[in-house]
Amino acid sequence: KSSSDYTTYPYSITAFLVYNFQDSNATIKKALNNAKIRQAISLSINRKTLVKNVIGDASTVSKTFVPQDLVKDAKTDKDFADESTVKNSTSYNKALAQKLWKQGLKETGIKKLSIQLLASNDEPNKPISQYLKSALEKNLDGLTVNLSNIPSKVASSRAQSGDFDLYLSGWGADFNDPISHLQIMTNNSGYNYGKYNSSTYNALVNKAQNQDANDTSARWQDMINAEKTIMKDQGITPLYQTVYSYLQNPKVKGIIHNTAGTQWNYKYAYIAK
Template identity: 40%
Template sequence: MKFNPKWAVTASLAGLALILSACGSSNSASKKQTFTMPTDSELSTIDLSKSTALGTFDMLNNTNEGLYRLGNHSKPETGLATKLTQTNNGRHYVIDMRHNTKWSNGDTVTAKDFVYSWQRTVNPKTASQYSYLFSGIKNADAISKGKMAPNTLGIKATGKYQLTINLDHQIPYFKLLLGFPVFYPQNQKVVDKYGNGYGTRSDRMVYNGPYRLTKWNGTGTTWTLAKNNTYWDKKAVKMSFIKYQVVKDNQTALNQYNSKKLIGAPLTGNQAKNLKNNKNLISRPQSSSYYLALNQRMKLFKNLKIREAISMAINRQQITKKVLGDGSIVNNSFVSKGLATNPKTGKDFTADTTAPASMKYNPKQAKILWQQGLRETGITNPKFTILGADTDAGKQVNEYLQSTLQKNLPGLKVSVSSIPFRTVLARQASRHYQVTSANWFADFSDPITFLNIYTKGNPSNISDWSNNTYDQLIKASNTTDANKPEQRWDDMVKAQNILLKDQGITPLYQSSAPWLFSPNVKNVVYNSAGANYNFKNTYLK
């Protein structure tokens, strides 16, 4: 995800489908199949090679089709793939595809569309923040580093509707990757036609999934998913339109829900408490990690004691219980709780890892470390700005951080900059910030989806933190230990322990999203990891 994905400061869409688990068999033809959903963030791009945002991946997942589509509980179900043959200890794949499926412009979807898409994403000229997910596919790492040509990637079209894929080593979660939008096909003719404008508007893209994205001008706050009549399985698609509207204020969303302008409404913690007896209220934890990234290009944040002091000055329970109050939890981890379990003992990943003392609220020790760190750096007038998105929850959390850090760290001056989401993404990517509220949502159900991003040089490593031992452990988990489940698990546990002890990031909480939502919406597939929503079979009762 959830991905990279995935950098909005509030959970927006990620909580919505939690309310939509009900299924039914009623005939949907008698009811108009359209509704409007709220989201708190604008789209930034629909170029799957360049997208990083959770909400965008939901759009990509419903307007496009890969070799696999993830069903309930992240179970891979065949999309365009009809047969998969695996040999050479899981390092060689031959995948046969459906014949004569179409793009929305009438072009045929072929194996070459996958080859082109994958090569484009790993090409360093594309500057994809998700190119690292292709690591393990033959030559992907060398291509991403500019040492080999993109056409040497281990994917070939061995027929109009057949792909051959070669891996450097077995990837235990490879089928899950094939169901993630970054691995979907792209139409080279359309990419070439629009150039830098590709994916910047809904009409500068073609679609091969259940829906087409329409009515998005590239900067607007509304857009629509319209049923795609060229989709190979269009008979299974019941909804005519799913409309989206950006609503950044929770009270506004609730008012529009109550007046039936919206099908659902995200709630603040206080709203959820007041509506606790409402039968249409639901809240569940998400496969997420919300954290502070300290720009370690700055002299102040290169100092470990300074990073530890900032962490110890934050009362995380205060954030989850008082500031948010929405069911979010403190898990003392970067990897989310409930994502994966030990292959031998069945224990959750967060139970196997060790949270350092710096993860506990200790303002007295924070003051001591802060003063020691300032002396070591020679900085006498410490100050920084916390960058975040202009959403209700995002602003509330950052204002709390501003207050508690100034209170517990003598002499520190903190300001807050709340700006539109797409601008936050751009400034994080360019490292044009001092401190930023960031998050990561799991792209698939494995701890590596979190841990990969803090290897040296990863585009999503926005702190620019690095540790050689950490990198070696992650490499081992992806290569030499890939076929040794227990050793691989141990590698990842040790890696997270290093990340947290060195305060490479400052984890804050794992999100939960309370919503009110109409019970008339049926057959929504929701997964907490990767692209959250699959609306293919959704209908209104």
């Protein structure tokens, strides 16, 4: 980091926790379908600590499902993530987390909860899952988090078949538009492994893709409202956004970096004399 050649490049990958709304265990299913319990889990995670002390690279904390610096409002020039942030959805608030947790347990009639967190054993997923276990068990009385860190192909296969309670996942945008993220959490998406299903969310994403597709202002508002809906629900829990760091020779010119899709384009790259 102290080198003058040190450079960082943000990329539109959001890492997040997936909840299994159709869990095979009736008690866990009841718990994970309770919004207060999901909100308590999110509020128990100190994302700044996670990024700084656990991941330890240039990655940034997530405020929303859609990554920051992906696209700006054509009218206001405000970033989509800034415009759609919901208070107390991805911040660290131990007191509120414990309050919501107790309320959620009372509403479901559950006194203790034991859940499994599925994640690949790739870096940095293993230390991230260890941190999540520590933070959640420390802040939420009666919660036990068992870790299952397995090879990524096996973890992905289990997630796709719904064989998990919580799953540490992520998504990168294919193009610079919020819909690239938002569309994967609709009820008919093959990537919606936890089977999150909100009629409000589904309708908003559908409007953005269909009837409002040619109305820039209405489409933008549909996507803002969809983002706010899934964050209020805590349908998934965003954790951090990937930022890569490199040592880059200052003589190398013309490299094009994209924050979505193909990250690098060397077509016009050259080395200056």
